[in-house]
Amino acid sequence: MNVTVVGAGIIGLSIAWRLVERGFDVTVLDSGEPGAWQVAAGMLAPGGESAFEQPALARLLEESNERWPAFAAELGVDVGYDDAGTLGLAMTADDLADAARVWTRQKLPLLRPSELRELEPALSPRVRAGVFAPAERQVDPRKVVAALRERLAGRIVAKRINALSEVDAETVVVAAGCGTAALTGLPVRPVKGQVLRLRGEPGLLRHVLDATVDGRHVYLVPRADGEIVVGATQEERTDWTVTAGGVHDLLHAAIELVPGLAEWELVETTVGHRPGTPDNAPLLGRLADDAPHAGSGSQVGSGSRVGSGRQVIVAAGHHRNGVLLAPITADLIAGLVDGEHDPLLEHFAPGRF
């Protein structure tokens, strides 16, 4: 069976890879517009706040996190997978009150400042408290996408799709990130994030730092080669502007947390858009027949079937966790194309909107 995947971001490529492994004839179409993966920090952090309120999402995040070591190993090249773990940090008493709610639910024991500085000597003496989350790891999304592109050499075609009727395949998988809304009418909205990259001597930090600093959330993701990713703003905006305020807030929080960073080179300032959904959970599954969202905007015709016997499957709206969710999304969607149905998918059906 031939399958066309629309979107060569981390989700589309991961699905395409798994489909090729199952013997499908796969083509990936990509518009070349910047995807969220290009700026993403690559934190593999299943313990966020939204997960507590949604047990099915929590399970999806945790199961995907468990699949990451094998996924990274199977790619067969260095993708920056690093299991040193994450330090959650709070700078002030107010920051601690805020962070402690999440840490208590994660059942992580509180560490004193001296214990934290033993783990991470470059931390500011102002840091009031923190936790060590060993299961929260990191990967480099740029390396992952490069490795996936290598695996899919010859199958990726530069082409922007304006309507799904342009795609000629028995199965179409729409994995176009924020572009999914225009193709399907589903409620995927861009959530702007500004991200910085600093460069200096490797080894200043050993762990991912996920901190609240004077009321602002900031994370620092150190790579082995001396890059530190500092992120990220969260703005309900669609523009691509790097703002003075955004850069200021991120740098201020980063340097308050790790004063030594003041001497580092600022090598990159970028903007990306997280593909958000109304309930912060991804859209995974077939477009329902006669679904209202499959109407005029999408030109899909009668829902999941386009023309004779074609099906349309969606894998989008991964919001803040698309890197973390790539392995499980790829397995579930490739299985669905292959006629399998995992009950976990029911919670994420696009038809819920």
Ligand SMILES: Cc1cc2nc3c(=O)[nH]c(=O)nc-3n(C[C@H](O)[C@H](O)[C@H](O)COP(=O)(O)OP(=O)(O)OC[C@H]3O[C@@H](n4cnc5c(N)ncnc54)[C@H](O)[C@@H]3O)c2cc1C
């Ligand atoms: C600032 C920031 C930080 C983040 N940090 C993390 C993190 O630490 N951990 C984590 O797990 N996630 C993180 N994310 C989220 C993650 O990047 C996304 O959830 C993920 O990239 C979504 O993958 P995707 O493949 O669906 O979309 P994208 O990565 O956006 O890729 C979509 C692709 O589809 C293509 N496309 C779009 N429309 C069309 C069309 N009409 N025709 C053809 N091609 C099309 C685009 O060109 C693009 O290549 C972050 C995101 C941002 C913005």
